[in-house]
Amino acid sequence: MTAAPSASPPRWLTRQPQDPQKPLGPHTLATCEPEMLCAGHAACPGCIDALSARHVLAALGPDTVAVIPPSCMAIIAGPQPYSSLKIPVYQPTLEASAAAASGLRRALNAQGRHATQVVVLAGDGGTYDIGFQCLSSAAERNEDFLYVCLDNEGYMNTGAQKSSATPHLAQTGSTPAGKTSRKKNLLEIMAAHGVPYAASATVAHLPDLQRKLARAKAMRGTRFLTLLIPCLDGWGLDDDAGLAAARLAVQTGAFPVLEIEDGRHWTINSERTRPLADYLGLQRRYRHLDAAGIDALQAEVDEGWAHLARLAATNPAPTPDRNPWNDPWRTP
Numbered sequence: 001m002t003a004a005p006s007a008s009p010p011r012w013l014t015r016q017p018q019d020p021q022k023p024l025g026p027h028t029l030a031t032c033e034p035e036m037l038c039a040g041h042a043a044c045p046g047c048i049d050a051l052s053a054r055h056v057l058a059a060l061g062p063d064t065v066a067v068i069p070p071s072c073m074a075i076i077a078g079p080q081p082y083s084s085l086k087i088p089v090y091q092p093t094l095e096a097s098a099a100a101a102s103g104l105r106r107a108l109n110a111q112g113r114h115a116t117q118v119v120v121l122a123g124d125g126g127t128y129d130i131g132f133q134c135l136s137s138a139a140e141r142n143e144d145f146l147y148v149c150l151d152n153e154g155y156m157n158t159g160a161q162k163s164s165a166t167p168h169l170a171q172t173g174s175t176p177a178g179k180t181s182r183k184k185n186l187l188e189i190m191a192a193h194g195v196p197y198a199a200s201a202t203v204a205h206l207p208d209l210q211r212k213l214a215r216a217k218a219m220r221g222t223r224f225l226t227l228l229i230p231c232l233d234g235w236g237l238d239d240d241a242g243l244a245a246a247r248l249a250v251q252t253g254a255f256p257v258l259e260i261e262d263g264r265h266w267t268i269n270s271e272r273t274r275p276l277a278d279y280l281g282l283q284r285r286y287r288h289l290d291a292a293g294i295d296a297l298q299a300e301v302d303e304g305w306a307h308l309a310r311l312a313a314t315n316p317a318p319t320p321d322r323n324p325w326n327d328p329w330r331t332p
């Protein structure tokens with residue numbers, strides 16, 4: 001006997017459009033900020049793309065408009081009127097996020113809505129590669145928005161192809177033998193534009209991320225924040241390993257957590273406490289490496305870290321509260 005078809009349609013079909021006049025829901029985040037990303041979104045279970053966006057939006061507050069180009073985050077935000085976000089979302093082409101954000105900012109200013117935040121939530125492909133021309137020219141004009149790159153180190157939404165954010169030797173769908181070139185150093189490129197604020201962070205170090213979001217929110221001009229998002233599917237991680245991978249990326253120095261003010265004051269907010277092999281061993285995309293491959297990557301991390309240390313030593317942050325040793329994320 002076949003089962004009778006269910007009388008009720010799938011839950012996502014029955015969700016009602018968000019009422020912009022309705023007060024935002026209860027304060028559910030640890031920060032007591034209003035929640036702006038609803039449950040029931042379409043991220044892969046366990047993915048920290050959604051968790052990261054949730055904290056970014058909570059820090060910015062309800063008076064925010066988002067620009068989200070094609071990416072995993074666009075899938076998570078979902079189509080109107082069924083969007084998982086309680087704020088207005090504009091989806092531009094993959095090339096055009098920074099131009100869209102520039103235009104939105106100017107339109108809001110023309111309406112006198114100077115306090116409304118404009119935030120871009122874009123993937124690494126839409127930032128390092130396809131949207132880079134737009135981002136560079138907006139940064140050169142010092143357009144007033146916060147650009148958050150959700151860096152999962154590949155074109156993940158379309159099946160895990162390599163981007164210029166993919167690290168050296170990592171396997172992707174389009175680099176099955178391992179990527180032959182290194183990851184583009186976008187943070188340093190943004191610093192070279194002289195933007196007021198450029199920083200890296202992860203949601204696995206939440207107090208550090210929240211502090212950086214608060215600082216970025218309080219500034220005007222182009223603010224750039226890149227967040228490492230271990231992709232469960234593309235990196236070959238267990239469903240519950242996203243946060244552990246982000247933590248290991250920082251602890252091994254594969255993803256240094258830092259801040260750059262006005263393009264010239266460098267502060268390293270993390271320290272290296274573990275060998276790179278601990279981080280690589282968690283991921284399927286490095287399973288093809290032998291000991292020599294792992295050593296080569298360790299040498300690259302060492303070299304990158306020495307370069308950063310020189311920058312931070314010769315161009316330190318101007319005020320004492322930027323001292324990384326005071327950063328709250330350092331406590332377990």
Ligand SMILES: Cc1ncc(C[n+]2csc(CCOP(=O)(O)OP(=O)(O)O)c2C)c(N)n1
Pocket residue numbers: 070071072073093094095122123124125126127130152154155156157158163
């Ligand atoms: C110009 C252009 N090329 C290709 C695509 C197809 N496309 C849609 S989403 C996507 C992946 C974007 O990757 P990324 O920005 O890293 O975001 P992720 O999916 O990894 O979150 C691609 C290639 C497109 N929309 N526009």
Ligand code: SF4
Pocket residue numbers: 043044047048049072152156157229230231232233234
């Ligand atoms: S493909 Fe990767 S980054 Fe995208 S939602 Fe799934 S786990 Fe997250």
Ligand SMILES: [Mg+2]
Pocket residue numbers: 123124125150151152153154155156157
């Ligand atoms: Mg990506």
